Structure formats: structure tokens, C-alpha cells
Amino acid sequence: MTKNLRVKTSKFIDETYKVSFKFNGKTYYGFKGDTLASALLANDIHLVARSFKYHRPRGIMTAGSEEPNAIVQLHKNTSRTEPNVRATEIEIYDGLEASSQNCWPSVNFDIGGINNFLSPVLPAGFYYKTFMWPASFWEKYEYFIRKSAGLGKSPSTPDPDIYEHRYIHCDVLIIGAGISGVMAAKVAAKNGFKTLLIEEKNYLGGETIYQDSEHFKINNQTSGSWLDKEINEIKKIKNLEIKTRTSVAAFHGYNFLLARENLTDHLPIEQRNGKTRQRLLKIRAKKVITATGSLERPLIFDNNDRPGILLSSAINKYASLFGVACGEKNILFTNNDSAYETAANLFKKGISIEAIIDNREEIDSKLIKESEKNNIKIYKGYTIVDTYGYKRINKISIMQLSKDGQKVVGSKILIPCDCLGISGGWTPSVHLFTQSGGKLKFRDNDQVFIPNTYPSDQISIGSCNGDFTLDEILSNISKTLKEFLGINKTGYENLEVQTSFNKSKRNIWLLPSDKIVGKTKSFVDFQNDATAKDIKLALREGFRSIEHVKRYTTTGMGTDQGKLGNMHALGIISEISGSKMGELGTTTFRPPYTPLTFGTIVGRNVGEYFDVYRKTPMHDWHVKNKAKFENVGQWKRAWYYPKNNESMHDAVQRESKAARDSAGILDASTLGKIDIQGTDASEFLNRVYTNAWSKLDIGKCRYGLMLNEDGMVYDDGVTTRLNENHYIMTTTTGGAATVLGKLEDYLQTEWPELDVYLTSVTDHYATISVCGPKSKKIISQVIPNLDLSDDNFPHMSFKDTKINEIKCRVMRISFTGEQSYEINVQANYGKSVWEKCMKAGKEFNITPYGTETMHLLRAEKGFIIVGQDTDATMTPIDLQMNWIVSKKKYDFIGKRSLYRSDTMRDDRKQLVGLLTENPDEILEEGAQIVANFNKSPVEMLGHVTSSYYSPNLKKSIALGFVRGGKNMMGQKLIIPMENKKINVTVADPVFLDKENKRLNA
Amino acid sequence: MKNKYSIFSLVKNAFSYHENWEKAWKDPEPKKEYEAIIIGGGGHGLATAYYLAKKHNIKNIAVVEKGWIGGGNTGRNTTIIRSNYLWDASAGLYDHALKIWEGLSQELNYNVMFSQRGVMNLAHNLQDVRDLKRRTHANRLNGIDAVYLNTEEVKKFCPIINTSPDIRYPVLGGTLQKRAGTARHDAVAWGYARGADEMGVDIIQNCEVKGIKRNGNNLEGIETTKGFIKTKKVGVVAAGHSSVIANMAGLRLPLESKPLQALVSEPVKPVIDTVVMSNAVHAYVSQSDKGELVIGAGTDDYVSYSQKGSHDIVEGTLNAILELYPIFSRMRMLRQWGGIVDICPDASPIISKTSIKGLYFNCGWGTGGFKATPGSGDLFAHTIANDEPHKLNAAFNLNRFVSGDLVDEHGAAAVAH
Amino acid sequence: MLNYSNPITEQKSYSGLQLKEINPIMKLIVRGKKREFLSAIGQSLNLLLPNEPNTSTRTDKLTALWLSPDEWMIYSNETSNLDNNDYDIENILNKKISKTNLGAITNVTDQFVLINLKGDKIYDLFETGSPFNFNKFRNKVGSVTQTILAKIDVIIQNTNQNEVNLFVRRSFSQHLFSWMNDSASRL
């Protein structure tokens, strides 16, 4: 039977709403408003997890996102399972199921616990020093290491939840809605700034909202009730947007921040369907006010990690906010006054405190007096030297500190307890500030890093800026905000503040013990089991920088990213090495502040929306006619059109044959089209293509090759002269955007004197290419009034015409070697024209063909495809296209590079045709080509770039690159496959109709 | 002679509560003069010093490091090691490195955790298939253990990949190099440092180079924050900062230094037991021994030394990760960071002499230098010691940018037709 | 007669948001740098091209959007006839601008799809996928921006309080429309 440790109704908990949940298979109850941690503590459960390395029993240690120990798996073996969830963050809901991780068979009895006994031989970095013999065994060792590492389990099925993004542009962003953040939000919003206030918890007011003590008053009200009124007021301000359950993950340069808004994680599973789970806020703020507060520090002593040991502030919060006592016999251990606030609150709630251990000798404040008045035994100048109890703390031993704090003296006193609260003072939460590029300074008197220089328009206020007491916070805030926001009044100028807090603190990073450090386990990083002696070992071995020590000992590398222990690691290094804290530097705090779900970062960019798809105007027709599609860049292109379960090979053979025997039709709309106008258009083309353009007649088309400035082939296509100063250029499908970008670049930056305008018209046109011996007949039916005679409309020319009153342009150009007509019509009429062609072509067996057949047909003609037959290492000379490189032109892009010593060499790889000895054998694209096997390694001469079985030639054909290939015509070469060698002969790359008779047939 | 690391030394030291371990490397002040100085205490620089001392009998060597050793790209990369490169020159270089990796832990007596869990490269479009097949054929003929896998074989080797044909960029196939894998990045730097230190190399940290002193074409020494140090040979292995050092010597390099980002998830129990890379949708992932998913993102397109990149790059990478591994949607990013990578126009490195006698550069590794660390150090040491490149790095000279004989490893440049 | 197949056939309606394509709308890209170019356009069309960035001008018949210092889009306010794509405005400008070498006129009627959005949730929708800061834009009728929405280039014009015209390249339009509907269904 578990105990009920609820002490007092809290206004933050709805005790009328009982919530049932399961932990490690057993059902428990909590109340609406509880976190999993508070509900477990109310049921007297402390042991919730095992540590990473030693599998030591661990309990709940904090009440927030800094929790290192109490991490659990939610809903295991379901699609909504989630590993490594902090029990201190998750709000309970009906049906919540949580289980302990990293333990087997159970958290109570964990076989891995044996590591704790092996720990003497497992010091920091032990794995660098062993597992090396025998050499081949590392992977066997590693198998077990991997199995025992890791914490929770990855989901194994896709995520049923959905995520979303939202861009927010605001004037002022305030991070953190503690007392400072709430005040700042009110001031900013009331002064007309578009303001956004973000809070990671589900309530506003931070730690002050439950501060209910006569020691802390504002304008004669308790600080909590004063703040409550302020909160009610800001909720009504129109230009203030408040986001709770929202955690700022990253603070990037230029005030760009990412925050995760949690929308459904607190709801029962069945209420989540169809709702957005989390939203990633992408925030651009003109000004940022960081009010992220501070985290209480633990104290570092032997066995400071047992279940039942919590931060003192967490014990206070569990009592004051959740109405839960963490134990029945409590002890507090502190080096500053804040533990006495916990003591006062616990006392008020009737929770017993056995003793307070204070490592300071001389102390005096109203708070301390109150504890004394309440007859709490205070051990002044003492420290804890050890704790006892395996799965729950049951007693501590304390000793007196020497005057200098370096060692312990006197005799041990044992004190029984079931809960220990520790307080080592406070560390400002400067994570986001440093992420943004802010630089810190070290404040010696209380040993904290605080913001020093700001890299952008931002400010830190409250305890994240090192103002820890209410009076400090309130007196600084008004001044800071006036200056930062450029305003005259905040309305907070004359607050009356009453506080009782002695700022004295005795900071000892590693508390002395009666044992040598090597015999202790004083945890610095609780999750990763990094101890003070590990840090000492690292220093002993020559690791000096904090980054080295961190990496060698894994301190700060856990899921909590060292929020609790990093300062102590630094402090211990400083104490041991004798260097000053301020000079050691800090480790870099890397984003995100708290771990960020991948799904949230991705938002809706999954599945259908992973990447844009582009469709041609005839896309629906292709779908209806069962085309298979190929991804080409972002385009969906018809690949081939299988008929009645045809294989791809059969479909392509059929399509290819039809295109040469009668007629084929291709959707070529994806080719890039650029409208080029201006009085210097011809000159411009002269500069960007390798061949000459000035003399191209109006109405004619010409093929052009474009190089990069390094001389390598970049793109190709046909350009048509529409008018004296007007051309239309086509580019490859994949190259369209980059070609236009490159041309604009030259035009704007190198040749601004040219009068040329470029406009993309790719999407304006549907492009329908009809080819084959019957193409002329088909086009004459589709466009009856167009004179298609070869005299009027020869190859490489165009005509403007109309199809039923709709203007269009027909080009007679060919990528297949067949007579072809390419109709370019406004896109919204494209499907209709396509259907008209299909209808007219029916009697000629017009056959739609896709990209695969197009590739085959052009390969028969030896035409290259940029990107398939080229790979950015081929010059036009390598392609044996010398004919297209103008010798007369003074310059064009890439020309100079063709004349470098290595680009002029004769033994470069050149494009050739390849014929297999066995005409039925089809080469594999990508296969390598060799001449002989005598050398080792085998010298590779080149590779096969394109290969097909040609139904028209009834043999296999291929294109490829061969070193010195242009002089090897007829020579025999070998294609070495894994299990055979294929004999090939170097051939002319033009396999079919070298005389181009078919173009006019 | 340093104490040998082993399970026995661990047990022995346990009895003295690990209070008697000696320093892995000393912390010397610079001498007045060295026979050779290596600028840059990353993996490549430390390996260079190690092999200079070990194989070329140069003992009076210093490694000067601006920050702490291994703190640059060595400690920031995603630790992928493979040698399945297309061109002969690259395959030779990277496989040389891979062979050293295979015995490196024993050689250094430092467990670098080289784990040959295989590297798979995925194809997502027809051109990817051609390119990967081309590479696999070339690898096979170069004696590199790469094989081509069809979609089912990809799925079998890594079952968590979404190989559905209905996704936006379906997996059409892939290649696998089984000898490839990952290693522990810090250990590589520390292992080489310990080894070099043992042979008398001075590893000088927190020592920033401020100038290169030369008399005409002859090198005289380097100016540092710890004073002038005389030397006749300087090997620069400064990665992202190579151009900064080159500018000091009055040289210009064909480099641009750009942000490259990576991230890890929270640690989970083993879920992916290999390395999977995908160029077309740009994502690569493996799982560290600690259990974190290690995910590499791409580079930004601008020069930056800020060690920060843009969020769009990280977001784009995770988009791709969830496209291929939808089960990771609820996993969480624990940490992200950036490095500065020096990129050559042909995506291949430079291990070369320069126009200044005695000044050598090892740079331009771009996004993939970690895998080459031991080979790069070995070949650079050879180049420095002999004032001549080894045949394995001869192609990676600076002159290739003048003559046009580039080693273009961008892979397929464009998607066209 | 040719059939007309515009890409987006459905009109969609959500609480606070309606989306539909408007067609056929004649659209031209006009480009020029010279002062004579601007005055020739003004005289020919009785329309002043906006020279202030990110703005638009309009007459009864036509609207002009600023796209860059030497580039504007002119579109007709009324839909045109489906059976004919010979546009008077284009012919006039070809004569007055292209023929006289003052600048360039390019017909982009089907290059861009015009999607009209109405309702008070327009900007909530945009915020889910555009990095552009709409804070000022939404309060200034006539504002124009070229930016990214769902990784797609778009031109957006504030035509009225809670009404915008969005122009997107045709090949992207179905993807974008689907994306916008998915987003709208969650607002």
C-alpha cells in the first residue's frame, strides 16, 4: 500500500479531478495539474530510473526541465511511444502510461546494477584504454557496449501525430513568464509594442507565484498575490500574445528564435487525433527580453545521487505548488539562505524537518531566525560526508568543516531521514543568451556567470541576469526596461518591496570528505555518472580545457545537457588546477535548450509535402493513361506507358518502334524556356553559347551548348529567333532555374551594358512533340491551314499559327532524328491540343512515349543528355562536338578554360559509341571500360553512360567515355562485370541515319 | 616509454584509485627552433606530426594549435569513414587511409573505436542509380569492397528505411561498403597526440599563429602568440582557417570556408546498425555507441567562420530523415552545432607543396576530411619530409587548378533531360 | 474549339477563408529601364507603373504590380474570353514598346495561376509557411510582395481588407493549392 503524501490543497491542483495513470504497469492516481513527478512523489515513489553507466538507482531530483534522473518512456510499444521524457515536465492525463528505462528486468532489480560494483575499473575514458585485444574483437565488445548504452527505446512505427510551423514577427519577445517576464510584458505591450510572451510551464508567474510569505511583500501584499493580479491584468492586453507550454529552443543570430509550442501532450491519447501535436514557432523579434530565471545548484559530496535527494527548491515547489511532501523526515543541506525559505514553507504545511545542515559558520537573517524559532536543528559549519540507503536515502553522515573549508574535522554524526534537500545557490540560465552569441562575465562574490555583452538588440532581466532577490529584481527592472525600450515610464517606479534574504554564501564546489576523492562517488553529471574523481583523473592525464574534460568524462553530454552540473565541473577544474573561474571559459551551450522533437522541426514537410512536385498541363492525361512517372528534379515526368502488364522493357521497345515507324508523341513541357528580348540579344547569345548566333535568320532555330567558366559542358538546348531582337531559349528540364540564374548573373554583374531582358516562360507553354514519318500528316490535320511543305517550313524553323483561334507556335526541331513538330501552346489549352493530336494520329498508331523512349531514340542518333552523358568534367571537345565551338568568336563563357594544358590533352576521355560483340547483350549504364587486365590495379579507360537495346537497329547500342577514344574507332575493349567480361567495339556514336535523311522523310 | 593501456593497467590503477595515471601528453612551452612545425592540432595535423616523427625520423617537431587539440572539425564531424570514391586518385587516397584505420587502435595503443559497420549510399532517381553503379564498378576494379544493392537488399541491410515505392523520392537502390564505418572522433586526436608526444613532438596548445615569416621564397619561421619560432618547414593543416594562414604567407588558395552543421538525438537503445547516406535528399545518419543518432546536415552557400549555420539547412536535413525513417518523428534533437569546412571547387583536397619553399598545405577536405585522417597525415608527412608528394597524393596538387586536371568528386553534377 | 483546362477546378471554403482560382486572366511581364519606357506604357494603357517597391497601381481594367526596378506584371481585372488568346493590350504594347526597342513585353497568362483568397484567416495561413513579415502588408491595400510560401515562389497582392491575389507558377499551383488547403483545414 503506497502512502498518500498530499499535504494541503493547492490552488494550482484541481483535487476534484482525479487522474489515473500507470507507472511500470501499476495504476496510481494523481490530480489534474500534477506532473508525473509530483504525482509519483504524492504516491511516495522516488525510485524511477537507473543511471546511464553504473545503473545506480535514481529518483526525482528537480521540478523542471533541468531534471537529469527521472526520465521515462511513455506508452511503450505503441505508435505514440516516446523515450527519455522528463517526469518533471510531463503533465499527467487519464491513461498516461510511463515506464522506467535502461533497466532489466525492472527498475527495482536491475542486472545492469553490477556496473556499480565494477566501477573501480570503469573510470572516465576507460574504453579508450581497453577493448583493443584481440584486434578483431572490438566489434564484439562494441555490441555489448551499444546494448547497454542508450536510454529509452526509439519508436518502431510511424508517428500518428501531426506538426505545424508558424512564423511570428514581433516587436518584443519576452522569454520566461516569471515575475520579471510578466512585468516586462506588461510594460512593452502597454507601450504599444507588438509583444510575445513565452513560458515553458502551463502557468504564468514562475517561482514567485507560489511565494506566500510575510517575508516577501510587494506594495504590502505577498509577492505571490501581487503577481497574480499583474498576470490577470496582462491577459487582457490586446497586442500581447501569451504562449504557455512553449519552450524557446534556440536563439540564433539576428534575433531569430525557435520555440516549441506544445498543444496536445497533456491530453488523453484519445483526444489527440486530428489535432496538431506541436507547433514550431519561428520568431523574428526586433527586441528580445530574456527572463529565463535561474536554476538551483546541487552540492557535490559522496553519494549525492540517491533517490530521495532533491534540490531544496524542488521540495519547496512540490509542497507549495503541488501540495506534495517529498518525505516525512526531511533534511536540508545548504550553503545559502534559500533552503530556509523551503524550511519555512514546509513547516507551515506541517511537513517535518529533522535538521538543516549549513556549511556556513556565521549566519543571520530573518528566515534563519524563523527556522530556529520553529525548533529546527541547524548544524552550522557542517557538511555531509556520505549518504546511505540503496533505493532510497535513509540516513546521512555529517562532519564539521575546517575553517578554510578544505577538509572535515571532528567526528561523524549520523542522522536518519527519508528525503534530503540540497541547495548550492543559484546559476543564472544564460543558455539562450550565449546561444545568441552573447559573452559572459564571471561575478566572483557569488561565483556566477552573468551576461556581459549582447550581440543583438536584446537584454537579460531578473535572475538570469544575476539579480536573485526580489528587491534587486524589482529595483533594476524599471530602469533597464526604460532604457531598452526607449520609454519614459514603466509604472513600476515606486514599488514598495519587503524582503528577507541574506546574500551570504559559502561556495565550495567539491565538498571535502573523510575519504580520498578516488574512493568517493560525488556525482557532478548525474545522468552520465560523471563524478568529481573522473574530472580529477582527466586533469591528471593532461586534459586541461573544459571542452576536453567534458568530452573525456562525458560531463554535460546527457539529455539535460549539464544544466545542473556544468558549473561544478568548471569549479572543480578551477579548484584543482588553480586557474581562475573567469579565465577558464565555459563550454558552449548548444541549441536546443531542451530537446526538440524531429517531427516539430519538420512540421508539415512530410509525406506529400516533403518536396514540391511540379506537373505539366497534360499530367492528368498521363495518369489516366497509366503512365509510370520518373522524378526529374521536382517534375513528375511520364517515364513510359505500359499496356496490359507490359514490362518496362517491352513498353519502351514498342514506343520506340512506333516513333520511328509511324508516329510518337511526347510531353516536352518540362524543358526550360526563357524569353530573351533586347537590342543586344544576339550579342548576349554569342557570349553564353559556344557557337555563333548573329547570323541566325529570323524564324530559324539552332542548337546551342553552354559551358561553365571552367570549360565544362553545363547545359544545352534549342534557341529560336522570333524576331530581330527576340529569341526563345530552351534549356534542360533540370537546368532551367540554374541556367536562368546564371544568365541573369552575367547580365547584371558582368555585362550591365547589354540591353537584354530575360523572362521565364516555362510554365506558360504546354509543349507537345509529335515525331515520326507520319508526324506531318498528323499535324496537318490538327492545324489544317498551316503550310507544312519542307520549303515553307523546313527543319530547324518555326511558325506562329492558330489552332481554333488559339495562338500557338510550332517548331520543327528534332531530338529523335525523326521528322518532328513541337507545338507550343498556352498551357491551359495544352491538354486539348494533345488530345487533338491523339485523335488525329489514331489512324497512324500515334503512340505516347515517355522519357525512357526519348532517351533510347536520341541515343540511336548519338545525341547527348547533359547530366547523363556528361558529369561536369567534359568539354565539348571531349564530346567530339568540335563543330559547335566557334573558333571565330573572341570570347564566350568557358572558352579560355578549353585552352589550358590539361583540357587540351588528346588523351582525355572522349565520347564514343560502343557495340557489343553479342548484339543482344545490353551493357549496364555505369559499367567501366578497360583495354586489358595485365596491369594491377586495372586501368579504367572510361565508362558506359547510356545503353539500350535498339528495336530499330535490332541490336544493343551504347554511348560511353573512353580515354583517347576518338582515335580508337573499331578497336576492341572489354566491359568487366562482376561475373563476366563483355567484349565491345568502339564505334561512331551516331548509330542510325548518319545522313539525317529521316528528318525530311 | 609511456605506460601501455590495457585492461590490466586499468585493474592495476583501480587499486590506487586511478591516482597514478600519467599525462597523455605534456604541455610544453615552444622552443626557439624546430625542424618542422605543423600548424593546426586537429586529427590531420597530429597525425602528420606522428608520422613525421615515426617514419621520417624528424624528431624536433612542434604542433601549434590556436585552441585545444581536436577542437575543430575533428571534434565536430559525424565520423563516417569510407573509401568508395569514384576516381582512381581519390580511391587510392581514401583506401590508403582506411587500411591504416583498420589497425590504428593497436598502432596507437588507444582505442579509436573504429567500427566497420558498413556505409550504405542510397539512390533516389535514375541518374543516382547510374552514378552509384558507375562508382561501384570503379571501386571493384580498384579493389575496394563496394557492392550495388537493389531496393530489397537495402531494406534487408537496414530494415528501418522506408522503401515504399510511393514516397516522394523512393529508394531505387544503393551501394554498400562493408569495410566502411565510424570511429570515435576525439580518440583519434588524443591517440595521435599521445603517440606523437611519446616520440618527442611538442604539442603547443593555445598558441595562435599570427604571421609567416619568409625571406623571398624561403621560409624563416612563424610568429605566434607565444613568440617567434624559427623553422624551415611548415605544414599547414588548418582546415577552415587555411586561407587565413595562406593570406599571412601572401598566397591565395582555391578555397571557400563554409558552415557545415550536424546534430545528435537523445540516446536510445540500438536502432540502426550501419551508416546510411543519401545525397539526393541530403541526409545521413548513424548511431553512436552511446545511442545517439548522429545526423549530418549540409553546408550553407556563404563564407563564414562563425561556426554557425542557418536553421533552414538543419530543417531540410530532418525533413529528409523523416522521409526515409518515419519512425524517428518522435525522437528529439539533443544538440546541434556547426563547423567550418574549407571546400575546393572540385570537392577534392589539396596535399601539396606551394610556391614558397618549405611551406606545405593540407586542406580543402570539405565535408569529408575525418575519414582520411591517418592517410592524410601519412602522405602529408611524406610530402614534407621529402619535399615531394607521395604517388598517392600527387594528383592532389595545387597546380591542378591551373592546368585543369581536376579530381571532380561532386558526383553527378546535374539532373537534366 | 479547344477545351480550356485550368489547373485548379475546385473552390474551397473554410471558416474565415475561401480559396479559388480566377481565370482566364491576361498577364504580361513588362520590362524596361528607360524613362521613355515608363511614359510609353503610361500613354498606351493610361496606367502608371508603380515605381515604389512592393506596391501596385490600378485602373478599371488593369492592375500593375511592382516586381523589381525594371520589371512589372500587368494583369487584367476582368476575365477574358476562353476561345481567344489574342490580347489587345499585348498587341498595343508590342507595337509601342517591343517594336520601338524601349523594353520587353512577355505574355505570361498561363505562366502564372491567380489564386484569390478571402477571409480573416489569410495571414494565419501565410504564417504557417512564409518567412515574409506581413505585419505592415496586411494593413496596406495595394501592397505587393514576392516571397516564398511552402517553399514555392509566389507573388502576393493585398487587393482589399482580408482579400489577396496570389500568383504562382502553373506547374507548382496544384501542389501549393493542396498545401494551402491542408493548412487551412487546421487553422
Added chain:
Amino acid sequence: MFIIHCPYCGEREQSEFKAGGEAHISRPKQPSELSDDQWAEYLFMRKNIKGVQYERWVHTHGCRKWFNIIRDTSNDQIQAVYKMGEKPPIK
């Protein structure tokens, strides 16, 4: 993610832009007169400055105009923006 002040469209997110490398490297007017070394200098060699760098950017997803930026590459702070053909506003 920077905010870049496009000299034509005003302040926009970095995602609307593309970087184009070092500025003020003019394409040689007479490439054929250059030695291989000089051509390589133009083609490949870059200052790659750590510190204040002059560079080119283009507003790809906006007005498509190229312009120059002065940016400190050590911390990514943009110091000035100016149009193509203009003199840098700060030295």
C-alpha cells in the same frame, strides 16, 4: 538566418536569397591574353577572408537582382548593402 536588406525590396529573410561568393572579381575583358596561372587566379583563387568581406548576393525569391554586401564573416554581422556597380559605402 540573417535578415538581409535587399536594396530594392527592403528587409527580407535570408531564405529568399542566395550567396554568390566574393565580390569585385571582374571577369577579365580579354581572357585569351591571360596565362593559365592568371586565368586560374580569376577562376578559382579566393581571398576567403575571416573578417570583413565584400560579397555578392542575389534576391532569388524576390526581385532576382544581384547586389553586394559587406559582412564580417567571423560573426556574420552585415555592415552594409550596396547595388551592383556602386562603390562600397564603407571601407
